[in-house]
Amino acid sequence: MLKGKKIAILMEADFYEPEIWYYKFRFAEEGADVHFLTRMWGQTSLTFKGHEYHIPFECHESLENIDDATLKSYSAIIVPAGIVADRLRYTEDVKKISPAVELMKRAFGEKNIIKGIICHGLWLMAPIAEVIKGRKLVVHNNLLGDAKNMGAVYVDEDVVVDDDLVTARSGGHCHLFAKKIIEMLAAKK
Numbered sequence: 001m002l003k004g005k006k007i008a009i010l011m012e013a014d015f016y017e018p019e020i021w022y023y024k025f026r027f028a029e030e031g032a033d034v035h036f037l038t039r040m041w042g043q044t045s046l047t048f049k050g051h052e053y054h055i056p057f058e059c060h061e062s063l064e065n066i067d068d069a070t071l072k073s074y075s076a077i078i079v080p081a082g083i084v085a086d087r088l089r090y091t092e093d094v095k096k097i098s099p100a101v102e103l104m105k106r107a108f109g110e111k112n113i114i115k116g117i118i119c120h121g122l123w124l125m126a127p128i129a130e131v132i133k134g135r136k137l138v139v140h141n142n143l144l145g146d147a148k149n150m151g152a153v154y155v156d157e158d159v160v161v162d163d164d165l166v167t168a169r170s171g172g173h174c175h176l177f178a179k180k181i182i183e184m185l186a187a188k189k
Contacts, residue, residue, distance in 0.1 A: 002186060004033075005033065006035060006074045007034050013083070014050070016081040017053050018169040023174065035074075036057075039088065045060045049100050054070035063099060063103050066103060074107075076116055077107050077113060078117075078181070079122075081121060081174070097128065098127075098131050101124060105128045115165050119140045120142070120143060123146070129151060135153070139167065159180050
């Protein structure tokens with residue numbers, strides 16, 4: 001059981017619906033407190049449509065301006081599949097990284113937070129490749145070159161664990177990915 005554990009899942013448009021619905025229900029089933037975070041752009045809520053079926057998903061929580069105490073309250077932060085990572089890495093000022101990239105950079109500084117990156121989620125790490133360099137991971141086949149250019153060590157498995165980093169090949173592997181994260185969190189009593 002994950003009672004008392006908080007899991008953040010980053011969100012944006014063009015998410016892979018089966019993956020997001022799986023996380024929403026599976027983590028909650030284990031007793032986790034699940035939070036879907038996005039860049040709110042000054043709004044109180046935003047509705048995103050999924051990639052395959054255009055199913056709407058409403059978000060109410062901002063990933064911007066999360067202080068250190070709030071960041072440390074999360075047991076895991078997940079960057080999902082689909083085009084979510086590409087959208088979240090947008091920055092208006094090319095001299096600055098996006099708020100989502102900044103959040104992940106800070107999360108990588110916290111060893112107690114499990115960082116979960118699945119499929120195309122690795123795109124979010126491109127501006128901060130140093131957090132990936134030398135780490136074992138798996139990504140969607142389309143991102144193999146990206147992973148190598150970031151200095152990652154590619155492992156040809158469906159789910160790969162490298163200390164506090166859990167990666168999975170595709171959104172279709174979300175059940176294996178979530179299972180591994182649940183196991184790791186349950187072991188952190």
